[in-house]
Amino acid sequence: MALLRTQVVIVGAGMVGLSLAVALAIRGREVVVIERQAAKKEMPSAPQLRVSAMSGGSQQWLQALGVWPMLPPERIGTYRKMHVWDRDNGADIHFDADQAGLDALGDIVENAVVESCLWQRAEALGVKVIDEVEHEAPEFSAQDVTLSLSNGDIILAQLLVAADGARSKLREQAGTPMVFKDYEQHGLVATIKSQHPHQGTARQAFMEGGPLALLPLNDPHHLSIVWTRPQLEAERLQNLDETDFNHELNAASDNVLGVLKVVSERQSFPLQMRYAEQWLHQRQVLIGDAAHTIHPLAGQGANLGIGDARELSARLNELGTLNGQWDAVALMRTLRSYERARKAAAVQQIATMEGFHQLFRTANPVLRLLRGTGLKLVDAQPLLKQFFLHQASK
Ligand SMILES: Cc1cc2nc3c(=O)[nH]c(=O)nc-3n(C[C@H](O)[C@H](O)[C@H](O)COP(=O)(O)OP(=O)(O)OC[C@H]3O[C@@H](n4cnc5c(N)ncnc54)[C@H](O)[C@@H]3O)c2cc1C
Numbered sequence: 001m002a003l004l005r006t007q008v009v010i011v012g013a014g015m016v017g018l019s020l021a022v023a024l025a026i027r028g029r030e031v032v033v034i035e036r037q038a039a040k041k042e043m044p045s046a047p048q049l050r051v052s053a054m055s056g057g058s059q060q061w062l063q064a065l066g067v068w069p070m071l072p073p074e075r076i077g078t079y080r081k082m083h084v085w086d087r088d089n090g091a092d093i094h095f096d097a098d099q100a101g102l103d104a105l106g107d108i109v110e111n112a113v114v115e116s117c118l119w120q121r122a123e124a125l126g127v128k129v130i131d132e133v134e135h136e137a138p139e140f141s142a143q144d145v146t147l148s149l150s151n152g153d154i155i156l157a158q159l160l161v162a163a164d165g166a167r168s169k170l171r172e173q174a175g176t177p178m179v180f181k182d183y184e185q186h187g188l189v190a191t192i193k194s195q196h197p198h199q200g201t202a203r204q205a206f207m208e209g210g211p212l213a214l215l216p217l218n219d220p221h222h223l224s225i226v227w228t229r230p231q232l233e234a235e236r237l238q239n240l241d242e243t244d245f246n247h248e249l250n251a252a253s254d255n256v257l258g259v260l261k262v263v264s265e266r267q268s269f270p271l272q273m274r275y276a277e278q279w280l281h282q283r284q285v286l287i288g289d290a291a292h293t294i295h296p297l298a299g300q301g302a303n304l305g306i307g308d309a310r311e312l313s314a315r316l317n318e319l320g321t322l323n324g325q326w327d328a329v330a331l332m333r334t335l336r337s338y339e340r341a342r343k344a345a346a347v348q349q350i351a352t353m354e355g356f357h358q359l360f361r362t363a364n365p366v367l368r369l370l371r372g373t374g375l376k377l378v379d380a381q382p383l384l385k386q387f388f389l390h391q392a393s394k
């Protein structure tokens with residue numbers, strides 16, 4: 001049993017919690033991270049199923065933190081083009097990095113690979129990362145917060161950051177009111193092999209019930225798919241034998257990449273929108289999926305969370321200390337300004353995703369008509385296209 005005093009304790013060693021830890025440690029802040037799982041530090045040798053499309057903004061920040069150069073180049077799938085089409089009416093949109101003066105529209109990376117690099121970088125900067133532990137409910141005082149761990153350690157910190165994901169226990173313990181919506185859809189995730197090379201293009205086919213995203217990995221013939229389907233349909237697809245699954249996948253992809261074959265297990269994730277109405281509770285602040293989860297339609301959840309970590313670290317790093325202590329009033333003012341700024345960003349993303357979701361799942365004939373003309377309109381309007389490119393890259 002040890003008593004650990006620190007400025008910041010972060011619960012959750014996902015991409016968001018660890019990137020915050022690195023950003024604070026670079027500026028000399030004392031940070032402890034606790035994580036309930038084991039072995040996230042090790043770089044997985046085999047390709048992992050869970051991937052994220054990293055925006056240019058996230059990539060640049062991870063670059064500045066010294067983490068991006070640690071990613072093995074063969075585990076990064078850069079995409080420079082996007083092709084989105086509607087299977088019902090043939091409308092389609094093409095996005096190109098060149099049009100926006102960008103080198104790329106984004107990078108597909110395995111979550112576990114990013115987490116492993118972040119973990120190693122955090123430890124190299126002096127962050128203490130404690131894994132395979134649970135915690136009791138935090139105890140708050142005017143000056144600090146105490147967190148008791150299942151291994152007997154006690155952490156005394158000035159600030160507690162809840163980066164413990166969508167089902168945040170800290171958020172629950174704080175009794176935070178939530179806005180919640182179950183999309184009654186699942187995201188079916190798998191790795192596939194394509195007959196034709198993907199040519200660094202991310203593709204998304206919209207159809208009744210939800211889109212099929214085909215995300216290019218580093219190997220020109222390997223892609224990660226996120227296939228959004230109604231819950232029962234996702235379960236059915238997950239349980240099909242490989243031949244039957246491949247058959248349905250090929251039909252849904254309109255053969256844009258020739259014959260597709262699944263080369264991994266299939267996993268399915270429930271798609272739910274969550275938004276915490278209060279991100280502050282005494283000396284506790286929420287970031288990442290603990291504060292918000294959004295539909296993965298535009299691949300923005302991790303990017304939004306990384307944006308939280310970036311904003312919070314920038315504000316905390318600007319805040320002066322006296323004998324290593326933050327002034328309690330100044331700290332709360334800083335946390336409130338973080339909350340205001342990031343709530344606005346989260347609400348904007350949730351609203352955009354909700355609009356897309358409604359437009360593309362509907363059977364309403366008027367909305368379906370709008371959907372066709374909508375996509376065509378976008379293709380015809382350079383200004384609107386610029387807007388979408390900006391969203392894709394920020
Ligand atoms: C199908 C699907 C596809 C997606 N695709 C994309 C995409 O392309 N691009 C994108 O930007 N986003 C995408 N997302 C969203 C993205 O995966 C999440 O937003 C992101 O992983 C959230 O990161 P996080 O660090 O906040 O939470 P998490 O990754 O959930 O990390 C939380 C960590 O906290 C730990 N933890 C939890 N509870 C405790 C506890 N009590 N004590 C200690 N540790 C604890 C967990 O073990 C975990 O390590 C997708 C999501 C889904 C479901």
